[in-house]
Amino acid sequence: xxxxxxxxxxxxxxxxxxxxxxxxxxxxxxxxxxxxxxxxxxxxxxxxxxxxxxxxxxxxxxxxxxxxxxxxxxxxxxxxxxxxxxxxxxxxx
Numbered sequence: 001x002x003x004x005x006x007x008x009x010x011x012x013x014x015x016x017x018x019x020x021x022x023x024x025x026x027x028x029x030x031x032x033x034x035x036x037x038x039x040x041x042x043x044x045x046x047x048x049x050x051x052x053x054x055x056x057x058x059x060x061x062x063x064x065x066x067x068x069x070x071x072x073x074x075x076x077x078x079x080x081x082x083x084x085x086x087x088x089x090x091x092x093x
Contacts, residue, residue: 005029014078023078026056046071050079 010025031052037045045067052064065083068076 012082016075016078021075021078023082024051024054027051027054028056031060046073046076050076053079053083 005028011022012025013020013022015021032048037048040048049064049067053061053068055061055064061083065080069080
């Protein structure tokens with residue numbers, strides 16, 4: 001991941017299969033080059049997409065969410081649920 005322009009904005013913790021996972025509220029890192037992402041293992045790419053689903057730019061969040069939303073890995077769920085919850089709050093009255 002390229003260096004961040006700003007520190008991540010807070011974080012929240014969840015427990016997934018008995019392990020605590022700390023998830024940033026927002027990231028401010030630029031996206032890595034496509035060739036760098038392609039060189040990652042499938043698991044590393046999935047983790048990268050999860051992290052970028054927390055990006056400060058909504059277009060970036062959506063692009064990366066699309067890569068993981070169908071995943072069956074339990075540790076992906078908190079990233080997806082948190083983002084869906086944020087969108088529901090924005091849509092609500």
